[in-house]
Amino acid sequence: MSCDDKNCDDKNYDDKSRELVMTPTFRLAAALAVLVSSTALVSGTALVSGTAVAQTPPDGAVLALSCAGCHGTGGASPGSIPSIRGKTVEYVATALTEFKTGKRPATVMDRLSKGYSDAEIKALAEHFASLR
Secondary structure, eight states, rough: OOOOOOGSSSSSSOOTTOOBBHHHHHHHHHHHHHHHHHHHHHOOOOOOOOEEEEEOOOOOOGGGGGGHHHGGGGOOOSSSOOOTOOOOOEEEEEHHHHHHHHOOOOHHHHHHGGGGOHHHHHHHHHHHHOOO
């Protein structure tokens, strides 16, 4: 994303390249925004005119979009955050469940995982395990 000459005073733009600087805070905010919107889209039920309507099971690929901000596209991390691409279903499901319950220490995942249902954790685990 670039800025034009009139709109480059923002501290989020690099002075030389005029490109948007992806600070850790910006990345976290973007990931959380995606998480909130994707969780709302794929939750197990929806309210339509005050009536609960059953939906299809959660789509792991859609849920995984919120993981890309930190864990990289398709779970292949480009940096120090662990890659989750190709991990076993058991590994991913156990890790997310342990983050959710507080059994596994974390800086961010303990808070993010609390927003996932057991069905969503299973869908995420199956999605990342399928990416080999």
